[in-house]
């Protein structure tokens with residue numbers, strides 16, 4: 001059974017709560033919140049004050065994807081804003097093990113994201129410290145990009161790595177996922193599905209979420 005995490009990057013920011021309610025009613029488990037700083041990625045989105053303003057308005061899990069340089073400097077702010085899961089990019093953290101321990105010291109879940117070109121070996125020795133690994137299926141920075149097909153093998157390799165160590169770690173995928181390709185990532189082992197444009201740009205959010213869930217289990 002997959003969990004679905006709509007990315008609010010593609011929501012209507014002038015009507016954010018209404019859009020969040022729609023995905024909650026559609027049964028989505030997580031709210032994926034993309035934080036971009038204009039340095040790690042060429043785009044700027046939102047920060048802790050907006051996340052804080054949303055807390056308490058939905059029961060969904062706040063899944064905060066930090067696409068920022070020097071994440072350690074801001075982790076406490078995101079925890080205080082209401083993050084339940086904090087994902088940092090391996091490419092953005094010099095001392096990744098320390099960063100993960102720091103996130104976990106606040107009793108929130110810790111995850112590492114890998115850009116498409118980043119090898120799995122970057123997390124091999126810290127895998128058992130992680131609650132989730134995020135395999136980027138596009139280059140981070142924008143919603144609405146095309147899914148990178150070669151990431152299917154990377155997901156399968158990660159799944160094998162996790163199973164070989166007898167670990168229980170979520171595999172999240174993010175970028176270009178829609179009802180027509182979700183089976184590829186789910187078959188490979190992904191169980192947390194981020195989708196932004198496919199959900200928020202659809203005419204019928206409930207139907208699209210249902211299609212993602214159904215097609216993931218085909």
Ligand SMILES: O=C(CO)[C@@H](O)[C@H](O)COP(=O)(O)O
Pocket residue numbers: 007009010032034065067138139140141142143144145174175176177194195196197198
């Ligand atoms: O982190 C990112 C992009 O950097 C994502 O979460 C996107 O927001 C996903 O959007 P779609 O590719 O599903 O439209």
Ligand SMILES: [Fe+2]
Pocket residue numbers: 007032033034065174194
């Ligand atoms: Fe994301």
